Amino acid sequence: MPVGVPHVRDRDNGxxxxxxxILELTGATVRFGADAVIDGVGLRLFPxxxxxxxxxxxxxxxxxxxxxxxxYQLDAGRLELDGEVVRFASPHDAQRAGIGTVYQEIxxxxxxxxAENISLGREPRAFGxxxxxxxxxxxxxxxxxxxVDIDPASLLxxxxxxxxxxxxxxxxxxADVKVLVLDEPTSSLDLDEVAELFRVIRELTARGVAVLFxxxxxxxxxxxxxxxxxxxxxxxxxxxxxxxxxxIDLVEAMLGRSAAALTAPRPAPESTPEGTAxxxxxxxxVSVGRRLRNASVDLxxxxxxxxxxxxxxxxxxxxxxxxxIDRPENGFVRIAGTDVSGGxxxxxxxLGVFYSSEDRRRxxxxxxxxxLENITLALQADRGILRRIPSARRRELAASWVEAxxxxxxxxxxPAGTLSGGNQQKVLLARLLALSPQVLxxxxxxxxxxxxxxxxxxxxVVEMAANGLSVMFISAELEEVxxxxxxxxxxxxxxxxxxxxxxxxxMDALLALVAQPGGDDV
Amino acid sequence: xxxxxxxxxxxPGAERGIVARYNTFMSRRSSLMPTxxxxxxxxxxxxxxxxxxxRFLSPGNLSALLLDNAYLVVLAVGMTFVILTGGIxxxxxxxxxxxxxxxxxxxxxxxxxxxxxxxxxxxxxxxxLMIGVLVQYFNVQPFIASLAGLxxxxxxxxxxxxxxxxxxxxxxxxLQRTRFAFGGWYITPTxxxxxxxxxxxxxxxxxxxxxRTVYAIGGSEQSAxxxxxxxxxxxxLVYVxxxxxxxxxxxxxxxxxxAGYPRNGIGTELDAIAxxxxxxxxxxxxxxxxxxxxxxxxxxxxxxxxxxxxxxEQSWTQIIIGFLLLVFIVVQRVIVTRSQRRT
Numbered sequence: 001m002p003v004g005v006p007h008v009r010d011r012d013n014g015x016x017x018x019x020x021x022i023l024e025l026t027g028a029t030v031r032f033g034a035d036a037v038i039d040g041v042g043l044r045l046f047p048x049x050x051x052x053x054x055x056x057x058x059x060x061x062x063x064x065x066x067x068x069x070x071x072y073q074l075d076a077g078r079l080e081l082d083g084e085v086v087r088f089a090s091p092h093d094a095q096r097a098g099i100g101t102v103y104q105e106i107x108x109x110x111x112x113x114x115a116e117n118i119s120l121g122r123e124p125r126a127f128g129x130x131x132x133x134x135x136x137x138x139x140x141x142x143x144x145x146x147x148v149d150i151d152p153a154s155l156l157x158x159x160x161x162x163x164x165x166x167x168x169x170x171x172x173x174x175a176d177v178k179v180l181v182l183d184e185p186t187s188s189l190d191l192d193e194v195a196e197l198f199r200v201i202r203e204l205t206a207r208g209v210a211v212l213f214x215x216x217x218x219x220x221x222x223x224x225x226x227x228x229x230x231x232x233x234x235x236x237x238x239x240x241x242x243x244x245x246x247x248i249d250l251v252e253a254m255l256g257r258s259a260a261a262l263t264a265p266r267p268a269p270e271s272t273p274e275g276t277a278x279x280x281x282x283x284x285x286v287s288v289g290r291r292l293r294n295a296s297v298d299l300x301x302x303x304x305x306x307x308x309x310x311x312x313x314x315x316x317x318x319x320x321x322x323x324x325i326d327r328p329e330n331g332f333v334r335i336a337g338t339d340v341s342g343g344x345x346x347x348x349x350x351l352g353v354f355y356s357s358e359d360r361r362r363x364x365x366x367x368x369x370x371x372l373e374n375i376t377l378a379l380q381a382d383r384g385i386l387r388r389i390p391s392a393r394r395r396e397l398a399a400s401w402v403e404a405x406x407x408x409x410x411x412x413x414x415p416a417g418t419l420s421g422g423n424q425q426k427v428l429l430a431r432l433l434a435l436s437p438q439v440l441x442x443x444x445x446x447x448x449x450x451x452x453x454x455x456x457x458x459x460x461v462v463e464m465a466a467n468g469l470s471v472m473f474i475s476a477e478l479e480e481v482x483x484x485x486x487x488x489x490x491x492x493x494x495x496x497x498x499x500x501x502x503x504x505x506x507m508d509a510l511l512a513l514v515a516q517p518g519g520d521d522v
Numbered sequence: 523x524x525x526x527x528x529x530x531x532x533x534p535g536a537e538r539g540i541v542a543r544y545n546t547f548m549s550r551r552s553s554l555m556p557t558x559x560x561x562x563x564x565x566x567x568x569x570x571x572x573x574x575x576x577r578f579l580s581p582g583n584l585s586a587l588l589l590d591n592a593y594l595v596v597l598a599v600g601m602t603f604v605i606l607t608g609g610i611x612x613x614x615x616x617x618x619x620x621x622x623x624x625x626x627x628x629x630x631x632x633x634x635x636x637x638x639x640x641x642x643x644x645x646x647x648x649x650x651l652m653i654g655v656l657v658q659y660f661n662v663q664p665f666i667a668s669l670a671g672l673x674x675x676x677x678x679x680x681x682x683x684x685x686x687x688x689x690x691x692x693x694x695x696x697l698q699r700t701r702f703a704f705g706g707w708y709i710t711p712t713x714x715x716x717x718x719x720x721x722x723x724x725x726x727x728x729x730x731x732x733x734r735t736v737y738a739i740g741g742s743e744q745s746a747x748x749x750x751x752x753x754x755x756x757x758x759l760v761y762v763x764x765x766x767x768x769x770x771x772x773x774x775x776x777x778x779x780x781a782g783y784p785r786n787g788i789g790t791e792l793d794a795i796a797x798x799x800x801x802x803x804x805x806x807x808x809x810x811x812x813x814x815x816x817x818x819x820x821x822x823x824x825x826x827x828x829x830x831x832x833x834x835e836q837s838w839t840q841i842i843i844g845f846l847l848l849v850f851i852v853v854q855r856v857i858v859t860r861s862q863r864r865t
Contacts, residue, residue: 071748092750107748109741111808112734113550120734121750129729154549171749 020083022047022210023068023099023179027077030063037063038234040077045179045210050201052221052242053214055231056254056311056476061214062104064231065183068212069101070094082178092121100172101181108168110157115139117156118171142170146200162193166200173204180204181212186220187312198224216312217493218247218515232256233448248508251310251515255478278337280439280470281322281353285331286341292317293494294331299439299470304461306485306502307474308514314494315474316358319441322472323355324348336438349382352438356428358447358474365424367417371407372398374416374427379434401430405460422453429460439470446475458484478510490514556853557802557814563846564817567824575831581706583827588709591823592716593618593771593778597794598801598815599723600767603760605798606727607739608807609657609664611761613649613671615790617768619783620679621645622775625694626687626782635693643769649675650765654758668761672791675768679784686783689776697777712774719770723812736760740807796847797822804854821846 025043029036038060045051055061066072068079070088078085081097088094091101108117115136116123124131124138139152148166156164165185172180182201186194201211201224215221221228222242230237230253237253245253281299286292292314299305299322309315320326322333324345332341333348340347345355357363366374375398380389389397395412402410405426407419416427425445432440442461446454461484465471475481481488485502490513498513571578588595597614604611621642628638649671656667689695697715701708727733735756738746747753776782801818803810825846826839 090750091748095750101748103748107742107745109738109745109808111553111741112737116734120738121731123731123734129725130731130734151546151549154546155552158549158552 019046021045021080022082024080025064025068025077026080028064028067028074028079029076030067030072031075036075036234038067038231041231041234041236042239043068043212043229044239045212047178047208047210048205049226050205050211050213050224052225052228053212053231054221054228054250054254059231059254060234061231062183063234065101065181065212065214068094068179069099069181095121095175098176098178099181100175100177100179102165102168102172102183102185104183104187108156108164108171110155112156113153114143114150114156114159114167115152117167118142118152118174122175138174139170142174143167146170147196162189162196165189165193165197169197169200173209177209179210179212181214183214184216185213186215186217194220216310218250218310222247230254247515248511251511254310255476255511280336282334283318283322283331284334286318286321286328286333287330288314288317288321288326288328291494292321295321295491295494295496296331297489297496297499299472301438301470302465302468303487304465304471304473304485306481306488307472307491308478308481308488308510309491310514311476312493313491313514315491316443317494318489318491318496319355319443319472319474322348322439323353323441325355349435352436353441354432354435354437354439355441356432356443356445358444360421360424360428360447364428365416368415370413371402371416371419371427372412375401375430375434378431382435397434398430401434405430406456420449420453422449422457425449425453425457426460429457433464437469439472440464441472441474443474444476445473446477446480454480478507478514482507482510492516553809554802554811556804556850557811557817559850559853560801560814560817560821563800564821564824567821567828571824571828571831578828578831582708585706585708585713587820587823587827588713588716589778590827591819592710592712593774594790594793594797594822595716595816595819596719596767596771596774597790598797598819599719599812600764601791601794601798602723602801602803602810602812602815603727603736604664604764605795605803605805606736606807606810607757607760608743609757609760610668610795610805611650611653611671611764612665612668612791613653613675614764614768614771614794615787615792616672616675616679617646617649617765618771618775618790619786619788620649620675620682621769621772622786623679623682623687623782623784625772625776626689627682629689629691629694630687635691638691639773642772643766646765646767646769646772647762648765650762650768651758653765654761657761658754658757676784683782683784686781688781694773694777695780697774698780712777715770715774719767720812720816727812732756732759737808740804740809742808793822793843796843799854800843800846800850802850805851 021044023045025041028038028041030038041060041064043053043064053061053064063072067074070091070093073087080086086097088097118139119135124134126134136152143150143152146166146169148163150159150163156167185197189197201213205211213221213225225242227239227241228245229239230250232254279298280301283298284296285294287294291312295314295318297305297318307315307318317326321328324340324343324347328341332339334340335348335351335353338351340351366377372395376389376394383389398412402412407423407426407430416424419427429445446457449457458480461471461473473481473484482502482505487499488502488505488510489499490497490510492514568579577583597618600614601611624645625638625642628641629635653667653671656662656670657664697711700711727736735746735751735753738749738751739753739756743753775786797818798810798815799805799818800821801811801814801816803814822843825842826836829836829838
């Protein structure tokens, strides 16, 4: 029996009956090439409910949304709308069938009027042309319904992001909408604006619209949503009633307890290095936008500092601020005694601090280049184009890293894109290690790679620290963080809530810290 | 709604102070500013010319302004469609030459104009279609795809004839020689055709879904697609429209010069782009007006005429146009940066 099915009173006999879902996704699978991005995912939306789709980065939330809204087509499984199996060839089809969507990045046109943004594609016509007056009147009416009083003839780009967000919702509901999909609608809104948005959402559900609400703000999910569906690694984890699911259990469902990580040999970290040593990196009161606020941490030589936190907690921002990629708005980052805040990545790299992105494919590996080139790329760039590394020397160097990190297959001339995820990650590590770094900032180095490779990467990280490097290790998997790190910094809603020694740190205690409600960023 | 979210006064019934009106105008029509600047420049040029040369603002002279530049008006209209989507079409000058020489050749073989003219338009449309398909389905940069179109059309023009061919067809010559006069003013059928093309383009861009889709693609192609608009069809169609405009311009130029010549219109595509940009259309796409492009052509024509009145070298036209372009692109850059800061 699936949980939390809303009941409605049957008109004929007055009995309570389970409601039928307005939208039901069953066994949904979407593949890109050989990789299944989502695999057998189910999702049910009932009229009048707010349903949340939960999951970490790469869990497949966006793919599920795109499968519902006609951007992607299902490779397996089916989508039912109002009891009928449907296949949408395009977003246009989905809109016509009554599925309105507001995408994460506001998908509107800043260069045309608010009214056009609402009605483009189904604008009213008269005398063989667009009826501008009626279009503006209708736009004005629907905006007033949402409590927005703006000139519908004004250009969208002249309004604040919050107003644009509401215009996007106005567009989505201006068609006869049965299902409204909101992908991270609150990420750029302030508190009042969020409250306003919630009021609008509740009004819509009172009218019988089913709302799919995707947000990484747990507080918002708990405030607004009736039920939620959790995904992990592209797979369905469960469907829950929000009020029956403890926050800590939700976080556990999202992050998972990977059995393999628990059985693998523990890469015994050294005991915490002497606290008296001068820290390699000192971060004090660093803020980056709203996503990282007044963060302070130290990183000691020979230490692995684990960073635990949910998606959007500021864990990547912290690493990026240290690596000089994001410019801190206040506070400072000091590396080996030198203040590098505002110096950009070059200043950090000059002191041996390197950031490895969580997005390996987009910001790391160059798939068409060979393993050899991928490994020696940064080293050559560091030396400058005039001091070319002799090719024999490059080959020798790359071969030694391939051997040291056990990159398989050990073929230097193979395009790096054809390697498995784990081996690509090792190539990236080799590239950074070739630069003789002092500090490595590894953002989700084990994401999307298989269990065996994960353990190897973990062992490598521990070994690097044993050789005197400082490593910041960010991972969505809490077990992994605890196992690899000497100390664990916990982030929540952009704030470093605690830094604890990893020894004797229990999963439950860590989960509680990561999930605990509070913080002023609702 | 909280008060701070009312960033603009409500249109109907809001107080009508000058400030409020200005705000309303800026929130609705800030994109008109570059076009208004072009109008101002045109007026300044005309007034200055009149002060310097007494007879500059004569009806005959102003009528000739439209007549001399009718082909450029038509090219600029087609170019406006393409640039509004964020693309560019370098082929139009060559398309004009190709369709012109083709028509002169066909007419010299005693084919009637009623057949030749549709053939010209189809020829332009075919080259436009090729460019559009390359851009849309083969993901070729518009610059490169239309450069291919440029070489193709120019080559085809030389295939038709290596030298100029006189046109004797009465119907085509009628387009140029007929003058509908009102006092000192006059207009030829070629001028009427150019104005009709502008009017049709204005209607299409502002009152049809296709036209609004053109603007939408220029604003954000991805968004336009997610909004369910027909992006692929529209993107191909703008190049077809530009090609057809190239064909019409070929007709007008043939009538104007009384001959087809395969070396016509070398560099004219750049004049058309300059006119469009001076007329206030952003090269990035999404913002601009076809009437602005008409103004842009008139600015171009006025400068050219002014230079010849002054008896100076025509190269000064290019220097001044180049300078104006530079100023306008900087102004556009400032506008775009400002609007980005606001959001």
